[in-house]
Amino acid sequence: MIEGRSKAFWFLAIFFGLYVLFLYGPMIAIYILSFQGPQGGLTFPMNGVSLTWFAKLWQGNGIIDIGTAFSRSLGLGVTVMVLTVVISVSAGMAFRRRFAGQALLFYVAIASLIVPSLITSLGIALEFRLLDDYIINHFGSWGMQDIADNWETAMGLYTSGLGAHLTWTLPFGLLIMFAIFNRFDPRLEEAARDLGATPWQTFRHVVLPIIAPSVVGIGLFGFTLSWDELARSSQAIGPVNTLPLDLQGLTTTVTQPDIYALGTVISVVSFTVIFLAVLMIRILQRRQAAQGSDAGQGMV
Amino acid sequence: MQETSGRSTFIAWLQAGPLALVFLAFFVLPLVFVVIVSFWDYNDYQMLPVLSGRGYTDSFEGCLAELPGLCTIARTYLQTLKFCAIVWAATLVIGFTVAYFLAFEVKSKEWQIILSLICTIPFWTSNVIRMIAWIPLLGRNGLVNSFLLAIGAIDEPLDWLLYSQFSVILALVHLFTFFMVVPIFNSMIRIDRSLIEAAYDAGATGWQTLWNVIVPLCKPGIVIGSIFVITIVMGDFVTVGVMGGQQIASAGKIIQTRLDALQFPAAAANAVILLGVTFLIIAALTKLVDIRKEL
Numbered sequence: 004m005i006e007g008r009s010k011a012f013w014f015l016a017i018f019f020g021l022y023v024l025f026l027y028g029p030m031i032a033i034y035i036l037s038f039q040g041p042q043g044g045l046t047f048p049m050n051g052v053s054l055t056w057f058a059k060l061w062q063g064n065g066i067i068d069i070g071t072a073f074s075r076s077l078g079l080g081v082t083v084m085v086l087t088v089v090i091s092v093s094a095g096m097a098f099r100r101r102f103a104g105q106a107l108l109f110y111v112a113i114a115s116l117i118v119p120s121l122i123t124s125l126g127i128a129l130e131f132r133l134l135d136d137y138i139i140n141h142f143g144s145w146g147m148q149d150i151a152d153n154w155e156t157a158m159g160l161y162t163s164g165l166g167a168h169l170t171w172t173l174p175f176g177l178l179i180m181f182a183i184f185n186r187f188d189p190r191l192e193e194a195a196r197d198l199g200a201t202p203w204q205t206f207r208h209v210v211l212p213i214i215a216p217s218v219v220g221i222g223l224f225g226f227t228l229s230w231d232e233l234a235r236s237s238q239a240i241g242p243v244n245t246l247p248l249d250l251q252g253l254t255t256t257v258t259q260p261d262i263y264a265l266g267t268v269i270s271v272v273s274f275t276v277i278f279l280a281v282l283m284i285r286i287l288q289r290r291q292a293a294q295g296s297d298a299g300q301g302m303v
Numbered sequence: 304m305q306e307t308s309g310r311s312t313f314i315a316w317l318q319a320g321p322l323a324l325v326f327l328a329f330f331v332l333p334l335v336f337v338v339i340v341s342f343w344d345y346n347d348y349q350m351l352p353v354l355s356g357r358g359y360t361d362s363f364e365g366c367l368a369e370l371p372g373l374c375t376i377a378r379t380y381l382q383t384l385k386f387c388a389i390v391w392a393a394t395l396v397i398g399f400t401v402a403y404f405l406a407f408e409v410k411s412k413e414w415q416i417i418l419s420l421i422c423t424i425p426f427w428t429s430n431v432i433r434m435i436a437w438i439p440l441l442g443r444n445g446l447v448n449s450f451l452l453a454i455g456a457i458d459e460p461l462d463w464l465l466y467s468q469f470s471v472i473l474a475l476v477h478l479f480t481f482f483m484v485v486p487i488f489n490s491m492i493r494i495d496r497s498l499i500e501a502a503y504d505a506g507a508t509g510w511q512t513l514w515n516v517i518v519p520l521c522k523p524g525i526v527i528g529s530i531f532v533i534t535i536v537m538g539d540f541v542t543v544g545v546m547g548g549q550q551i552a553s554a555g556k557i558i559q560t561r562l563d564a565l566q567f568p569a570a571a572a573n574a575v576i577l578l579g580v581t582f583l584i585i586a587a588l589t590k591l592v593d594i595r596k597e598l
Contacts (some may be wrong), residue, residue, distance in 0.1 A: 006580045011509065015404040019418070025477065026425050029436035032446075036439055090321045097318035100311050108323055115330045117530060119538020119581065121555050122574045126333025129340050129567060166329035173322060227427035233541055237563060250431050253547050266432040273428045276536050281420070 027228075035272065037263035045260060056264035069249070071267065076246040077272070079160055079168065080230040086165075087172040087225030088218060094173075095180025096206070109177075116174040120234035127167050128238040131158040158241035167239040168229045175228065176221045183217045212291070217285045222278035227273055341571035350567045358572030362557075376557065380580065383554040386468075386543075387584075390475045394532050395525065397476070398483025402524075403517075405484075406491035419488070426481045434474050434545045441465040441473075467547030474546040476590045479535055483528035490524030491517070530585055537581045554580070 036043075053095025060069055115123070135156050142151035157163070191213070195205040211218075233247045240248065241244065246269060251261045316323075343356035366374040373381070401422065409415045425433065440446045441464040448460040463469055494517065502512040518525075540555030554577050561570035 012408050015400065015408050018400055019404045022480075023421060024395060026422070029477075030425070030428070030433060032336055032439045033436045034434070040357060044444075046439045046442050047446055047449070090325065091330060094319045094322035097315040099314045102312040102315035102319070104316075108319060108326075109324050111331065112322070117534045117585075118330075118334070119534060119555065119577060121538055122337060122578060123333060123557055125558065125562065125570060125574055126335075126337045127329055129336040129571065130333045131338065132567075140429055165327075166325065169325050170330045173325060177322070186411060223427065231427075231429040231431075234538075237541075237559075247429060247431055251427070251541065251545065254431065254435055255549060258546060262435060266429070266435060269429055270432060275425075277427055 027106075030270070033263045034267050036260055037267040039260040039263070043260060045258070045263075056259070056261045057268070059259075059261050060264045060268070069246075070266075072244055072246045072249050073268075075160060075226055075243065076230060079164060079245065080226045082161065082165060083168045083229035084222050084225035086169060087176045088222045090169075090173060091176025091180050091221050092214075092218060094177055095184060096210075098181065099184055112174045112177050115170045120171065121237065123170055124235045124238040125169055127163050127235075128158070131156065131163050131239075156241065158239070160241060160243060160245075162241075164236060164240040164245075167235040168232055171232060171235055172225045172228050175224045179217055179221050179224070183214050187213070216287045216291075219280050219283050219287065223277065226276055230273060230276075231269075337571045337574050340568050341575045343568040343571075345566055345568045348565060358566075358568040358570075359576075361569050362572055362576065376553075376576075379552040379557060380554055382552060383537060386472060386475065386553070387533055389472050390479070390536050391532055393472075393476045394480045395529065396478050397530060399487055399521070399525070401480070402484050402488040402491055406488055406494075422481065422484055426558070430478055430541065431545065433478060435543060437470060437474060437477075437546070438465065441470055453545060466546070466550065468547070468551060471543050471548045471551060473544050475536055475539070478542065479532050482531035482535065483525075484522040486527040486531075487521055488524070490521040494520045501517040526588060527586060533584055533588070534581055537584070538577060 032047075035049070036045070036047070038052050038054070039049060039054055039056060040053045041055045043050035062092050098109070135154065135158075138157070139151050142148070142154070187210075191209055192205050195209045200208070231247055232245070233251060236248055237247055244252070250262070250265055250269065253265065338352060341358050342356065344351040344353045344357055362376055363374065366377060405415060405418055405422075409418060438445070442448070443460045443462070443465075445464070447464060448457075451457045452460065498516055498520075499512060502516045509516065509564055538555050540553060540559045543551050543553040543556055544559075554573075558570050558573045558577065561567075561573060
């Protein structure tokens with residue numbers, strides 16, 4: 004039996020290795036190719052090594068304004084991250100109680116995860132178009148003719164765009180909160196309450212430090228999912244484009260490695276955020292391990 | 304007692320309020336508007352708030368006339384369902400195997416975390432980048448063609464590697480196997496190890512244990528993963544667009560085409576049709592599992 008298992012182990016280990024290669028191989032190929040020489044093309048071999056395509060990207064090739072789209076996506080990503088953390092943690096606390104409408108809210112969150120993104124995006128676009136029409140047609144009769152005359156659209160990065168991204172990040176945040184509280188020992192809170200802590204003190208000094216590593220994880224999902232979001236943004240982002248939308252636009256006219264350079268730049272941000280988040284989680288966990296329980300280390 | 308529970312519900316709703324509001328404003332209401340607008344009329348440049356079935360009749364245009372042949376929408380949905388079936392089967396086999404390795408063969412907790420992280424990191428990076436990453440490999444002058452030419456397996460480069468149904472399916476599997484791995488892994492680590500030992504002790508072979516003990520216990524994970532993958536593929540328009548060179552039709556792309564033409568009611572009608580079909584598949588899937596549970 005031991006022999007059989009070990010054969011299975013090696014088969015599965017090789018399978019896993021190939022899967023990882025399948026996951027990362029293509030990505031690594033374009034990171035390398037983004038350093039293609041000035042005469043180089045979209046495929047191997049490398050024709051020298053240079054930063055030509057990054058420079059070209061930085062100057063802007065007339066098609067898109069990378070700098071603006073970059074800061075736009077970054078700002079939206081950070082906003083989505085903060086809101087996802089706050090709203091998910093708060094709702095996660097709510098779901099530890101029983102309350103009317105609980106099941107309905109949960110199913111809505113799950114539905115938001117699985118209803119095709121394009122449909123959600125289309126719905127938000129329709130909602131805002133109808134809102135615009137309403138303002139333009141009715142605000143005049145309410146004595147706000149100025150607003151009605153100059154109205155363009157309520158759609159925008161931080162209205163419809165933000166909402167669209169939250170419908171994608173919040174279900175993940177909520178599911179992570181469920182996972183945390185499934186393993187959470189409520190006696191810790193009872194102890195805090197018995198010692199006279201207010202509900203806020205209990206949360207701030209007992210619950211939050213314990214769930215902190217996972218909360219960082221929620222933030223990681225919030226930022227990265229927003230940073231790369233495309234399908235939900237497609238109809239709901241309003242007049243301006245985010246970085247992924249620009250990148251997708253480039254794919255239809257792709258002839259030069261500058262698209263790889265853009266891909267590399269976007270990925271550097273993703274990997275930096277992932278690295279920082281994982282580092283933070285490790286530090287928080289280590290601190291917990293050091294300061295946490297002193298059980299069994301008593302007066303021996 | 305009554306009062307405490309009322310107060311508890313009130314606090315819970317305060318805490319869950321922001322979440323509920325976001326979903327109400329940006330998910331529930333938008334879906335309602337999709338359904339309403341799908342029954343509106345439209346002309347070349349705007350939607351007209353008049354009750355009309357035109358969004359639907361335009362979508363199914365020619366479906367009766369062309370019988371027994373298939374009309375455009377039927378062909379497109381068949382094509383999308385084909386993508387769904389292939390991608391589902393591939394992600395299920397790969398996802399199950401990867402999850403099995405992580406859950407049962409990797410013994411140290413530390414390694415389990417590291418390897419899971421390796422599987423998750425690509426999910427946190429851009430899908431479009433992971434699509435264009437196939438160009439240097441599958442293109443006419445890509446690595447695969449160069450290699451096949453070099454070993455003499457082919458005389459001229461294969462054209463069907465990129466911007467084809469093959470590349471669409473490959474990219475979908477590449478992007479979304481993760482959605483299968485996570486729920487199945489989740490089911491697997493909850494399986495009581497003594498059940499597996501019991502199966503071995505009772506004389507079951509490795510395959511028998513896998514098929515009669517592990518797979519049934521993983522069913523919830525498999526169903527959840529399948530729902531994710533199927534709904535993603537049904538509604539996809541980005542992958543089909545980029546990897547199909549904007550030449551391949553799909554259920555999602557119909558909606559996008561209508562939107563590009565500013566025919567919002569027609570787009571909404573197609574969204575309702577897509578939602579309906581997706582919902583039917585999910586319902587069938589969950590029923591399938593329940594029936595097997597009864598047996």
